Amino acid sequence: MTDLDAWVFVGIALILFLIGFAGFIKSQSAVRMLISIEIMINSANINFAIFALYNDLTFVTGHVGVIISIALAAAEAAVGLGIILSIFRTHGTIDATDFVKLKG
Amino acid sequence: MALIPTELFQTLELFFFFILIGYTIGSAFLAVTVKSVYHAVLWLVFTLLGVAMIFLLYAESSLLLVIQMIVYAGGITVLFVFAISLSGKEAMFEEQKDLKLLDWRLSFAGSFILLLIALYVLSRVSSIFWQKPDLTNKPSEIDLIRDMAKMLFTVHGGTILVLGFLLLAAMLGSVYLVKKEVEDI
C-alpha cells in the first residue's frame, strides 16, 4: 500500500464536511437535512479512524470514538425521522423552511 | 502480485485511491444536490460505502467497515426510506423555493473561512504528525479488537452506559413522537 499522509484524509473529511454543511444550508426538505448531517458525521468518523491508526498503533480509542459516533448517529436519525414524521402528521409537509414558529 | 512490477502496482493503487475518493465525494455531492429525495438516500448509501472502503483500506480496520455497512448503510438508510415513504408524495421531491435564509452568502463565507483556517492549521502542523507510521509491528486485528472490547467495558464503560441510556431514550422518544394521538385510536 502506498503510504499516504494523514492530511490527505483530513482534507477529504473536510471536503465531505463542507459538502454536508452546504447541503444542510441549501436544502428545504427535512429529510435532506438529516442526510447532510449524516455526511458531516461521517467526515468526523474518517478523522477518528485515520488518527487512530496514524498516531498510535495500539491506540484504539479512535475506533471507540467511531463506534460511539455511529451509535449517536443512529439515535439521532431515529429521533430526527420521528420528529419529521410527527411534523408531517401535524403540518402535512416536511418542508423545513415552512416552520418558522420560532420566528421572533 | 509478482506478475505486476512494483512501480506499476503503486501507480495502480494510487489510481484506485483517486477513483475511491472521487466516488465518495461525488456521491456525497450528488446526495445533497439531486432533486428526488429517494435518490439522495441512494447516493447517501454510496457515500457511506465509500467511507467504509476508506475505513478498510486506509484506516486498516475491517471492524469499522462492518459496523459502517451494517448500522449505517444497512440500518439507518432503511429508516430514511421509510420516513420518506410515510411522509407522502410531496416529500419525494424538493420544491425549489426562494431561500428564506438570513443571508446564505454568509454561510458560504463562513464555510470558506473554515476552509482557510483548516488549510492554515494543516500547513502549520509538523510533517511528522502526518506521516504514516511503520506498520510492520502492528498487532493483529484480532488483538486490536480484543483490546477495544476490553476498553469498551473498562475505560469507556461510563460512555457505553450513557450511550445505552441515550439509545433507550431515542427509542422511547421516537416511539412517542410517531405514536398516533389517543383520539385517533
Add this chain to the structure above:
Amino acid sequence: MSELVFGGFAYLIPIIPIIFAFITIFFGKFVDKKAHGNIFALIALGVSFILTIIVSGEVLLRLFAEEHIEESLILMEWIRIGDVSLDFGILLDPLSAVVSLMVALVSFLVAIYSRSYMAHDGSPRYYAEINLFAAAMLGLVFSPNMIQLFLFWEIMGVCSYLLIGYFYDKDVVPEGQPHPASAAKKAFLTTKVGDVFLFVGIILLYLETLAVNHPTFDFLEIRHMLEAGTLNIDPMLFIMIALLIFGGAIGKSAQFPLHVWLPDAMAGPTTVSCLIHSATMVKAGIFLVARSYFVFEYASKEALLVVALIGGITAILSGTIALVKTDIKGILAYSTISQLGYMTIGLGVGGMAVAVFHIINHGIFKALLFLSAGSVIHGSGSQDIREMGGLQEKMPHTWKVMLIGSLSLAGIGNGFFSKDAIILHALHYSGLSTLHEQLIALVWLSSIITAFLTAFYIFRLWFVVFPGTNRLPGHHVHESDHWMTIPLWILAIVSLVLAGYFTIGLFLPDLSFEHHLVHWLQPHEHALDFDWIVGISSIVLAVLGILLAYLIYYPRADAKVSFPKGEPSFNIEVADPDSIAVLQGGFRSITRKIKSTILGRGIQRILEKGYYIDDLYLALVYFVDAKYCAAMNWIEQNVFDGAVRLVGWGGYELCGLSKWCDDHVVDGLVRLTARASLALCSLAKTTDERVIDHGIIRNSAKGVMKTGGYLRRIQTGVVENYALYTLLGAIFLIVVAIIVAGVVPL
C-alpha cells in the same frame, strides 16, 4: 490418457450469457429495438450452445471411444480461509456433459422462440433474465464443488422469481389463477424452504470432512474420501445429511410437500415456464441429487427409500390432479411434477443413471410440449382448453409437433425408454427388509398407474384442443411464424431421432445409450437389460390410456362439443353417429354417471383443488398467526394492563390522602398567612405604584423592547439560519482553541 482438447473453453459456457445479461440490460434498448434486444440472447445462448456442443461433445465422443475418462477439472481459487479454499471452476465429467447439452439446446431454442412470442410483451429485462437463468443452470451443471453449486442454485432462484413475476403489473388475472407477483413470491419462498435444508446439509457434510482434517466442498474429493473409507460418519447423521440435501431437491424440483409453487409459476410467460420446466429450475434439484449421489449410496438405504417414496407420492398425486385441470399450462405443469416424481423414483431405486436419462428425455419433450402450448396460446388467445378446439386446420405445424411431444410424454416416443427403465429398476430393486420391498412395490405400482394416467391426460388435452370445431368464434386463430415453428420442429426432430437411436439400442445392446450411461455414471452398477414384458406392458398401458382418452374426448367428424357451466362433464352432439360414435356415447354416459354421483363430484372437487394442500398450508399459517396474536393479546390485557391499573390505583389512593391533608392542615395555615400578607400588600402596593412602576420598570422595559427589536431579526425561525450561527460559533471556538493550544503563536 490424453487431456481433453477443448476442455479449456468450458468456462466460457456460463460466463458468456452472464456477460451478455448485463449488456442486454444496458444496451437492449438501443440495439435490435424491435425485438427488445433479443439479438443479445441469441448471440449469447447460441455461442454458449456451440461451445457446449464442442466441449461436451468431445467428452461424450471420448467416452464412446474409451469407455472411461478421467474427470477434467479447471479450478480458480476464489477465497482462501485458513486451509480451506473455495474454488470456482468447471468439472467435466459424463454427468455434466450429458445434462449441459440438453440445457444449452433448450435455452437456445427458447431464445429463438421468444423473438416472436415476446414481440409485444418483451423488454431487455426479459432477455437479460433469460440469459442469466440459462447461465446459472449451466454454471450449476459444471460446478465442481457444493458452494459454487449453491451459488448458482440461488441465482436461479432469484431469476425464477424475476421471470415468474415478469407481468407483475398485470391488472386483470383470469379467474382461478394467481397474480404473477404473488406467484413469484410463492415460488421464491417455497423453494427457499428447501434451500435452507440444502445449506444445512452442505455445512454438515463439510463439518464431517473438517473432522478428519481434510476440509473440502469438492464433489470429487468427498467421493474419493468416501470410497477410501477415510470419512467415518455416524450412520444416523449420514442419513440426515443425505435427506437434507434431498430437501433442497424437494424444494427446487417441486416434490410432494413443496410442489405447490410449480403450478402457480405458470403466471410467467410460457417461454419462461418452458425454461423452468424442461431445462433449468426443476432439473437442478434432480441434478443435485445425481451429482451428490455418492452421499446417498454410502448412507444407508433408508435415505433412498424416503427419496423413492416421495417420488412415488409426487408422481401419482400430480398425475391425478392433471386429469381435471382445464388450463393448458396447468395440465403441463402437473405433468412436469409427475415426471419429476418419476426421476425421483429412479434416484430412489438406485438408478441414478436412468434418472439422468429421464432428465434428458423429459427436457426435450417437455420443452416441445410447452413451446407448442405457447404457440397454441399465441394463436388462439386463450389458455383454457374448453375455449379451444378445432385448431388442427388452423395450426398445421403446431398440432404435428404437439402430437410428437404428447406421444413421447405418454411413453411411446423417446420418453418410453427412460420411463420404462425407471419402472424396471423399481421392479428389480432389492430392499433391506420385507417392509422396505413392499414400500418399493407400492412405489412401482404408483409409477405404473401414473404411466397410464399420463397417457390419458395428455391425450385428453390433445383431443380437446386440436380436433373438432373451434369453440371460441370471433378470435382469429392463426399459425405462429417461423421464429416459433422452427424451434418446435427442431425439438420434434431431436425427439424423433433420439427415439430412433434408442430403438436401435434395444436390438444392439452395444449401442444402447442407457447402458453406456449406466456405465459412465455408476461404474459399480450393472445395467439392467431391457425386459420385453415390462416394456410391452408399459406400451400397452400407454395405448390403453390414449384409447380411453379417444373414446371419451375425441370429437368425430362434425361433432359439436360444449362445456355447459356448472356441470362436471361436457356434451358432444353428433349429427349422424356411426358405430364408433355410439361406443363413444356409451363411454361418455358412463363417465357422466360416475362424475355426477356424490363420490364422483367429491373426488373431482378434491382434484381440482389439488388435494387442498394449498388451503391446508394457508389454514396452518392463519392458525399459527391467530394463536400467536391471541396469546400476545392475552398477555397485553392481563399482564401489562393489570400493572398499569395497579399503579393507577396506588396513585389515586395517595391523592386522596394528600387531599385530606390539604383540606385540613394546609388550608388553615394558608388563611392565616393570607390575612397577614394582605395587610403587608396594601402597604407595598402604594410603594410599588408610585416608585417602581413609573420609575424603574417602564424605562427598563422600554430598553429591553428596543434591544429585542434589534435582536429579533436574528431569530428567523428558519433552521438553516440556526445552523449558520452554529457554524460561526464553531469557527470562533476553533480560533480560540487554536490560539489557546498555541498552534499559532500570537
